[in-house]
Amino acid sequence: MLETDEPRLAGWERRAEWPLTVLAVVFLVAYAWEVLDNRSTPGLHVVLEVVLWAVWLVFAVDYGTRFVLAVDKRRFFVTHLFDLLAVLLPVVRQLRVLRLLTVLKVLNRRFSGKIRHQVGVYVAGVTTLVGLCASLAVLDAERAHPDATITTFGDAAWWTLTTISTVGYGDRYPVTWEGRLVAALLMIGGIALLGVITGTIASWLVERLSGVEGQVVEAEQATVAELRSLKAELAELRAELRAAKG
Amino acid sequence: MLETDEPRLAGWERRAEWPLTVLAVVFLVAYAWEVLDNRSTPGLHVVLEVVLWAVWLVFAVDYGTRFVLAVDKRRFFVTHLFDLLAVLLPVVRQLRVLRLLTVLKVLNRRFSGKIRHQVGVYVAGVTTLVGLCASLAVLDAERAHPDATITTFGDAAWWTLTTISTVGYGDRYPVTWEGRLVAALLMIGGIALLGVITGTIASWLVERLSGVEGQVVEAEQATVAELRSLKAELAELRAELRAAKG
Amino acid sequence: MLETDEPRLAGWERRAEWPLTVLAVVFLVAYAWEVLDNRSTPGLHVVLEVVLWAVWLVFAVDYGTRFVLAVDKRRFFVTHLFDLLAVLLPVVRQLRVLRLLTVLKVLNRRFSGKIRHQVGVYVAGVTTLVGLCASLAVLDAERAHPDATITTFGDAAWWTLTTISTVGYGDRYPVTWEGRLVAALLMIGGIALLGVITGTIASWLVERLSGVEGQVVEAEQATVAELRSLKAELAELRAELRAAKG
Amino acid sequence: MLETDEPRLAGWERRAEWPLTVLAVVFLVAYAWEVLDNRSTPGLHVVLEVVLWAVWLVFAVDYGTRFVLAVDKRRFFVTHLFDLLAVLLPVVRQLRVLRLLTVLKVLNRRFSGKIRHQVGVYVAGVTTLVGLCASLAVLDAERAHPDATITTFGDAAWWTLTTISTVGYGDRYPVTWEGRLVAALLMIGGIALLGVITGTIASWLVERLSGVEGQVVEAEQATVAELRSLKAELAELRAELRAAKG
Numbered sequence: 016m017l018e019t020d021e022p023r024l025a026g027w028e029r030r031a032e033w034p035l036t037v038l039a040v041v042f043l044v045a046y047a048w049e050v051l052d053n054r055s056t057p058g059l060h061v062v063l064e065v066v067l068w069a070v071w072l073v074f075a076v077d078y079g080t081r082f083v084l085a086v087d088k089r090r091f092f093v094t095h096l097f098d099l100l101a102v103l104l105p106v107v108r109q110l111r112v113l114r115l116l117t118v119l120k121v122l123n124r125r126f127s128g129k130i131r132h133q134v135g136v137y138v139a140g141v142t143t144l145v146g147l148c149a150s151l152a153v154l155d156a157e158r159a160h161p162d163a164t165i166t167t168f169g170d171a172a173w174w175t176l177t178t179i180s181t182v183g184y185g186d187r188y189p190v191t192w193e194g195r196l197v198a199a200l201l202m203i204g205g206i207a208l209l210g211v212i213t214g215t216i217a218s219w220l221v222e223r224l225s226g227v228e229g230q231v232v233e234a235e236q237a238t239v240a241e242l243r244s245l246k247a248e249l250a251e252l253r254a255e256l257r258a259a260k261g
Numbered sequence: 262m263l264e265t266d267e268p269r270l271a272g273w274e275r276r277a278e279w280p281l282t283v284l285a286v287v288f289l290v291a292y293a294w295e296v297l298d299n300r301s302t303p304g305l306h307v308v309l310e311v312v313l314w315a316v317w318l319v320f321a322v323d324y325g326t327r328f329v330l331a332v333d334k335r336r337f338f339v340t341h342l343f344d345l346l347a348v349l350l351p352v353v354r355q356l357r358v359l360r361l362l363t364v365l366k367v368l369n370r371r372f373s374g375k376i377r378h379q380v381g382v383y384v385a386g387v388t389t390l391v392g393l394c395a396s397l398a399v400l401d402a403e404r405a406h407p408d409a410t411i412t413t414f415g416d417a418a419w420w421t422l423t424t425i426s427t428v429g430y431g432d433r434y435p436v437t438w439e440g441r442l443v444a445a446l447l448m449i450g451g452i453a454l455l456g457v458i459t460g461t462i463a464s465w466l467v468e469r470l471s472g473v474e475g476q477v478v479e480a481e482q483a484t485v486a487e488l489r490s491l492k493a494e495l496a497e498l499r500a501e502l503r504a505a506k507g
Numbered sequence: 508m509l510e511t512d513e514p515r516l517a518g519w520e521r522r523a524e525w526p527l528t529v530l531a532v533v534f535l536v537a538y539a540w541e542v543l544d545n546r547s548t549p550g551l552h553v554v555l556e557v558v559l560w561a562v563w564l565v566f567a568v569d570y571g572t573r574f575v576l577a578v579d580k581r582r583f584f585v586t587h588l589f590d591l592l593a594v595l596l597p598v599v600r601q602l603r604v605l606r607l608l609t610v611l612k613v614l615n616r617r618f619s620g621k622i623r624h625q626v627g628v629y630v631a632g633v634t635t636l637v638g639l640c641a642s643l644a645v646l647d648a649e650r651a652h653p654d655a656t657i658t659t660f661g662d663a664a665w666w667t668l669t670t671i672s673t674v675g676y677g678d679r680y681p682v683t684w685e686g687r688l689v690a691a692l693l694m695i696g697g698i699a700l701l702g703v704i705t706g707t708i709a710s711w712l713v714e715r716l717s718g719v720e721g722q723v724v725e726a727e728q729a730t731v732a733e734l735r736s737l738k739a740e741l742a743e744l745r746a747e748l749r750a751a752k753g
Numbered sequence: 754m755l756e757t758d759e760p761r762l763a764g765w766e767r768r769a770e771w772p773l774t775v776l777a778v779v780f781l782v783a784y785a786w787e788v789l790d791n792r793s794t795p796g797l798h799v800v801l802e803v804v805l806w807a808v809w810l811v812f813a814v815d816y817g818t819r820f821v822l823a824v825d826k827r828r829f830f831v832t833h834l835f836d837l838l839a840v841l842l843p844v845v846r847q848l849r850v851l852r853l854l855t856v857l858k859v860l861n862r863r864f865s866g867k868i869r870h871q872v873g874v875y876v877a878g879v880t881t882l883v884g885l886c887a888s889l890a891v892l893d894a895e896r897a898h899p900d901a902t903i904t905t906f907g908d909a910a911w912w913t914l915t916t917i918s919t920v921g922y923g924d925r926y927p928v929t930w931e932g933r934l935v936a937a938l939l940m941i942g943g944i945a946l947l948g949v950i951t952g953t954i955a956s957w958l959v960e961r962l963s964g965v966e967g968q969v970v971e972a973e974q975a976t977v978a979e980l981r982s983l984k985a986e987l988a989e990l991r992a993e994l995r996a997a998k999g
Contacts, residue, residue, distance in 0.1 A: 176940060177940075183428035183675065212948045217463040218463055248984065249491065427672060429669065429676045488730065697918065702950045737983060738983055
């Protein structure tokens with residue numbers, strides 16, 4: 016979105032960037048705490064739930080504000096449909112793990128600009144963060160089920176690893192549909208990850224092994240140099256003619 | 262196929278496009294209904310079966326008409342062998358799931374022209390449709406078997422997901438050979454899907470990261486500009502010579 | 508290998524091509540018969556074993572003859588090490604499944620020249636042939652083991668499919684080390700297959716989506732055309748000068 | 754690192770290359786012996802442990818020496834962080850399998866220069882070496898656990914194969930967290946391996962199938978030839994003019 020089209024919206028997004036990043040981190044910490052410390056006292060549990068819902072509310076308010084500030088509301092609605100779903104769907108209790116999507120999006124927006132040029136670091140960072148969120152979410156979803164095979168954070172992290180690498184031993188797998196929803200998102204992530212890694216290696220090899228393109232660039236430079244010398248010679252010829260005429 | 266070669270065939274295909282699309286959707290809905298509502302009254306079951314066979318008959322008639330209208334019948338036979346098999350094989354009761362192939366082909370032909378330029382949307386759409394059909398087909402094939410691990414639509418959808426992503430936990434897998442036929446088609450689809458995603462990312466990265474091609478195009482444009490100025494100078498020289506002569 | 512370097516070897520290979528192809532097919536049929544018809548009478552079993560060993564002997568003699576005919580024996584030995592291993596290893600009873608490698612190589616040499624330009628047909632053909640051989644070989648290796656999960660050809664074909672697509676449910680898997688050797692070769696084949704499919708799609712997309720290369724070629728042609736007109740103008744100028752002088 | 758920047762460091766690395774390679778091989782042999790021969794007498798066990806720790810100590814001393822010799826210590830620390838971790842982490846008993854990382858790095862540095870231009874040989878060699886180390890490490894980690902499914906070297910090698918190819922049947926899988934750490938490293942290796950293979954095939958196909966680049970190079974050469982003849986003609990014209998003037 017160009018700043019000139021939507022100056023008020025762009026201004027809000029610039030001012031809201033830092034507070035939202037902080038809130039995303041707060042949300043992640045509170046969510047991890049709630050999931051991992053399942054013997055926490057009821058009081059602490061209530062506090063964590065309040066924090067989680069409060070952060071969610073801020074994200075909802077942020078979406079609303081951006082909608083109000085947008086000049087072309089229809090375009091904003093269409094291009095930010097994902098944002099709306101990520102805010103609305105977690106209202107349903109069973110879909111509350113989807114709150115993590117908003118958090119991931121905020122963190123990605125904050126840091127991608129800084130490290131995207133280092134493809135390796137970016138891919139490693141995103142994979143680690145997505146894997147952490149998926150482990151927490153699947154543990155949250157599965158733990159209470161009687162047939163669950165994922166009951167500790169170690170199991171959840173191991174399951175995440177076997178899934179994102181598409182190895183899939185099947186010693187651990189989700190049995191609840193919330194857990195399977197997490198698995199579906201993680202598999203899409205795993206396929207995209209494989210694609211990015213393969214694609215990066217392929218594009219690097221294409222450039223490295225071919226060498227033809229370098230030849231072409233050199234040949235082009237030779238052509239231009241040749242043309243310049245031709246032009247100089249022509250100019251000289253013209254000067255001689257003038258001298259002969261004079 | 263060029264319209265000029267086969268004007269009558271092309272005319273028929275243009276006129277038949279919309280009715281066949283509608284029938285394909287009708288087939289999908291009836292098939293899904295039959296598979297999902299397995300406690301339906303016998304009367305409803307008969308109605309759905311009649312609809313399914315009627316649609317199949319229309320597809321068979323469509324193939325026959327196209328064969329009759331084709332001028333070069335041998336070429337039509339060879340290039341439409343897949344269509345013939347997709348019409349003939351489902352006559353065998355065990356291969357009736359293959360009727361879905363014709364439906365998928367018709368829907369693909371209808372919509373691919375419109376959204377193919379948005380590769381992402383097209384891939385997502387095809388994957389969803391193929392996944393839905395595979396889930397219904399495997400459920401239809403497996404449910405009755407005593408050792409089946411896929412007995413609900415939820416199980417079938419989950420199995421489809423783990424298969425198309427090549428994760429393959431093995432908590433659910435087909436045991437009948439009809440189910441394994443569906444699995445084989447789905448795996449081919451999964452491999453192709455991975456290939457398309459990886460290939461798209463790779464081609465995008467090759468263009469993005471290399472930048473060499475852009476350099477080449479710029480160098481070419483510089484060469485042509487240089488040549489034009491050279492030509493102009495030469496023309497001026499000629500004019501001067503004429504003036505000197507005159 | 509150039510014909511001019513090794514005229515006698517090349518002549519032998521040309522004459523031996525057809526007989527070896529026929530023998531390879533005979534071997535495959537006899538091997539398939541022996542594996543699938545495991546209740547065959549002892550007499551038939553002996554006949555099939557004699558056929559299999561006779562074909563193997565012919566392949567061994569073919570290798571020996573080529574070695575004798577080769578002028579540069581050291582180069583032949585190094586570049587045909589795989590052929591030697593594929594002939595020698597199956598002497599050990601446990602490695603007899605490796606005889607299929609020679610057969611596959613002969614069939615590949617015979618047909619690859621004809622259909623390699625149709626990449627799709629070639630990949631499909633090779634995959635089917637390798638899959639068939641792997642199914643037979645794993646069934647042969649596993650069937651007799653008490654813990655085997657692969658005991659029928661249907662199981663073996665299903666296992667081959669789940670392995671080559673890297674899905675790997677784990678409902679069927681080899682337990683003998685001969686079966687695991689077949690699995691190892693099949694996995695290498697599966698990875699290469701995935702690579703070829705992805706690579707083909709990627710290279711097709713790179714060409715299709717970029718379009719930059721076409722631009723470059725057009726620009727090049729424009730440059731050459733421009734240069735030719737420049738040359739013509741220069742020639743005319745020279746003619747005018749000569750006329751002025753005369 | 755350029756020799757001119759860090760002459761003393763480069764000199765040390767050149768001199769230390771051979772001894773470290775020998776020590777890496779010694780380490781691998783001793784580690785394999787300790788893992789495979791688990792009924793060794795206590796005396797032999799002590800000897801092997803001493804050898805392993807001695808080699809580790811030499812690697813630690815090598816890191817320390819290089820740090821001391823480095824002129825730009827900060828840059829050395831940052832660019833050799835992996836080396837430091839590979840030396841420090843194995844001090845913890847549970848992470849002792851990570852000592853293999855240093856060994857693999859030394860062997861890779863020694864041989865990669867020689868065979869990297871033969872991509873196929875290099876990939877096969879690295880895969881075999883990594884697979885061997887992973888098999889030994891996972892066997893070492895798992896064997897003692899009561900629920901272990903990997904208890905012999907055959908099992909470990911088979912598990913390594915199913916993991917690196919991302920097939921993952923799930924008939925064998927690690928249950929200890931040290932074993933899962935090995936699995937994580939192996940999966941990253943498997944994904945990278947797939948990427949390299951696919952990328953190599955893709956880059957080869959892009960070059961082979963396109964052929965456009967060859968056309969461009971030819972067109973470039975035609976352009977330069979055309980330019981040279983133009984220049985010669987211009988020089989001749991100038992000579993004629995001078996003659997006319999004289």
